[in-house]
Amino acid sequence: MTAYIYELVYLAIFLYIIAAIVYFLPSKSELKQRIALWLSIGGLLINSLAIIARALLVGRLPLANGAEFMLWFTWFTILAYLFYEIKSKNKGAGGPVNFIGALLLASIPLLMSRQLGDVAPLMPALKSPWLTSHVLTAVIAYGSFAVAAGIAAVQLIKNSTSAEVWTNRIVAVGFAMMTLTIVLGAIWAEQAWGRYWSWDPKETWALITWIIYAIYFHLYYRRDWKGRRANVLLIAGFVLVLFTFLGVSYLLSGLHSYA
Amino acid sequence: MEIVKKIVAFISSMRAGLFLLAAIGITSAIGSYFLPNTFYRSPTFQLLLVLLLINMAFCTSQQLLKTVYRATNGRKAGRPSGVSALRRYGLILLHAGIVFVLIGGAINSFNGHSEKVPIIEGEELEITRVIPEAKPFVLRVNEFKIEFNEDASPSQYISNVSIIEDGKVVRDYSISVNNPLVHEGIKVYQSSFGYLIDVETIVENGSPERKLLQEESIINVQGTDKAVLVYRYIPDFDPARGMQTKSYRPDNPVIIYSIYEKGSLVNVGYAAFGETVEVAENAFVTFHGVKPYTGLIIKRDPGLGVAAVGGIMLMLGACLALMFKTKASEQKD
Numbered sequence: 001m002t003a004y005i006y007e008l009v010y011l012a013i014f015l016y017i018i019a020a021i022v023y024f025l026p027s028k029s030e031l032k033q034r035i036a037l038w039l040s041i042g043g044l045l046i047n048s049l050a051i052i053a054r055a056l057l058v059g060r061l062p063l064a065n066g067a068e069f070m071l072w073f074t075w076f077t078i079l080a081y082l083f084y085e086i087k088s089k090n091k092g093a094g095g096p097v098n099f100i101g102a103l104l105l106a107s108i109p110l111l112m113s114r115q116l117g118d119v120a121p122l123m124p125a126l127k128s129p130w131l132t133s134h135v136l137t138a139v140i141a142y143g144s145f146a147v148a149a150g151i152a153a154v155q156l157i158k159n160s161t162s163a164e165v166w167t168n169r170i171v172a173v174g175f176a177m178m179t180l181t182i183v184l185g186a187i188w189a190e191q192a193w194g195r196y197w198s199w200d201p202k203e204t205w206a207l208i209t210w211i212i213y214a215i216y217f218h219l220y221y222r223r224d225w226k227g228r229r230a231n232v233l234l235i236a237g238f239v240l241v242l243f244t245f246l247g248v249s250y251l252l253s254g255l256h257s258y259a
Numbered sequence: 260m261e262i263v264k265k266i267v268a269f270i271s272s273m274r275a276g277l278f279l280l281a282a283i284g285i286t287s288a289i290g291s292y293f294l295p296n297t298f299y300r301s302p303t304f305q306l307l308l309v310l311l312l313i314n315m316a317f318c319t320s321q322q323l324l325k326t327v328y329r330a331t332n333g334r335k336a337g338r339p340s341g342v343s344a345l346r347r348y349g350l351i352l353l354h355a356g357i358v359f360v361l362i363g364g365a366i367n368s369f370n371g372h373s374e375k376v377p378i379i380e381g382e383e384l385e386i387t388r389v390i391p392e393a394k395p396f397v398l399r400v401n402e403f404k405i406e407f408n409e410d411a412s413p414s415q416y417i418s419n420v421s422i423i424e425d426g427k428v429v430r431d432y433s434i435s436v437n438n439p440l441v442h443e444g445i446k447v448y449q450s451s452f453g454y455l456i457d458v459e460t461i462v463e464n465g466s467p468e469r470k471l472l473q474e475e476s477i478i479n480v481q482g483t484d485k486a487v488l489v490y491r492y493i494p495d496f497d498p499a500r501g502m503q504t505k506s507y508r509p510d511n512p513v514i515i516y517s518i519y520e521k522g523s524l525v526n527v528g529y530a531a532f533g534e535t536v537e538v539a540e541n542a543f544v545t546f547h548g549v550k551p552y553t554g555l556i557i558k559r560d561p562g563l564g565v566a567a568v569g570g571i572m573l574m575l576g577a578c579l580a581l582m583f584k585t586k587a588s589e590q591k592d
Contacts, residue, residue: 121408124436179577183570194448194556199299204291211284
């Protein structure tokens with residue numbers, strides 16, 4: 001299976017795109033919804049196989065380089081969305097979320113193709129028990145923010161607020177996990193670099209991301225910024241998430257250069 | 260009195276807090292691009308952090324007082340308890356955590372000390388020379404070594420050190436990446452490494468001269484108008500890669516050097532350890548080997564405990580607030 005890791009990634013991207021297209025079709029039929037849902041589940045299964053293939057290839061939990069993170073990030077985004085769709089019975093956001101999933105996964109062949117087949121052992125700085133918790137919490141945080149942004153986009157277009165309570169709930173999960181990511185990262189940085197906070201670009205942008213969601217909660221609970229403005233904030237937040245993950249790695253240099 | 264009240268009310272208001280958070284976010288975004296090394300130490304940015312600390316300290320203590328009041332007069336006020344109370348405690352913990360982290364950081368910026376120190380294998384460092392407030396002890400680097408993976412990439416950097424108090428070794432420790440030494444409030448981290456080059460020059464009728472030199476040092480060869488630039492140590496030399504070492508494992512160690520005559524370059528070459536290079540007629544240079552030095556960060560952070568408590572409060576608070584949030588499907592809007 002490890003030999004087919006690239007094919008698995010391409011197949012998952014393909015399934016997510018098809019799922020997104022089907023979700024986007026104007027028909028409201030039950031059959032369309034079912035097909036879209038199962039395409040998305042199919043993508044998720046292939047995505048899972050790609051993670052397992054990567055784990056077999058490197059003989060550890062694959063949570064170190066950018067491509068490994070991206071596999072998990074997409075996987076959790078789709079998983080969280082499916083959970084939301086089944087639980088809330090709202091189906092509108094399947095298109096954007098699957099599309100985001102496809103784009104995220106497509107960044108592997110586009111930006112970090114070599115990393116997927118890279119079997120080099122971990123560098124000394126990454127050999128730490130904090131790696132797993134720091135990265136897994138980041139996966140959950142980023143994935144939750146992705147789903148919230150997808151739902152927010154649909155709400156904006158439809159000019160509706162029917163899913164607002166759900167986005168708030170999903171963002172709450174993301175925010176709590178982002179808090180853990182940052183603090184666990186700080187504990188680890190204190191062990192590895194001798195400083196728990198260095199204003200490294202990744203740290204700075206993670207903090208900026210955290211701040212925008214903190215502002216969202218305060219405005220939401222004051223009932224100042226509900227509806228449209230809250231949704232805009234959630235989309236802006238996700239743009240910051242993407243910049244923290246991709247933009248910082250490719251545009252700014254710093255201590256977090258593992259990709 | 261009214262004015263003081265108003266000022267306090269503004270400083271402790273959520274509006275001011277959100278404004279400060281936004282200001283910190285926006286300025287640090289700009290700073291991360293234009294002034295990545297200096298911006299965060301600038302007085303303007305530090306002032307924003309201090310204002311945030313004041314705002315959050317006021318705001319959090321007000322919330323705490325309210326909650327205590329509610330808890331003591333709870334029944335009379337007819338307040339809901341249980342789940343929503345736990346969520347409230349979580350949120351207070353989250354805010355108080357930020358206050359603690361900021362205080363810890365402030366203590367460190369006034370009283371903390373961190374410095375990177377290169378120490379050659381076999382040499383000793385008096386810790387008070389780096390951190391005057393420390394309880395005195397001597398740190399001796401017995402050995403610096405790099406462990407390698409099968410593919411010759413580094414798997415770990417290790418400094419074996421001894422702690423000496425009153426002339427006696429009281430403790431031996433292997434400092435490695437992710438595994439600092441902690442002793443008497445001082446932390447010592449593995450941060451970098453380098454090599455000094457062992458060079459000998461021999462000229463006819465003169466006495467040989469042997470020195471430990473840093474990379475990129477120049478030695479003048481006695482009695483000639485030649486000088487040698489000891490440029491770089493390459494642990495695993497491959498002529499096809501030139502200056503780029505194949506790995507950090509010393510599989511084919513060489514020294515890259517260049518020879519100058521009256522200031523102009525006449526030759527560039529490389530020599531293995533022990534190999535004799537003829538610089539001029541009857542004038543020779545030999546590179547006997549390298550001596551590693553380890554780059555250690557030596558740190559004292561008296562605010563670390565406070566910041567650590569803050570970090571734990573942040574994590575605990577975030578989890579409590581999340582777990583006891585009313586479910587979306589149960590929420591009424």
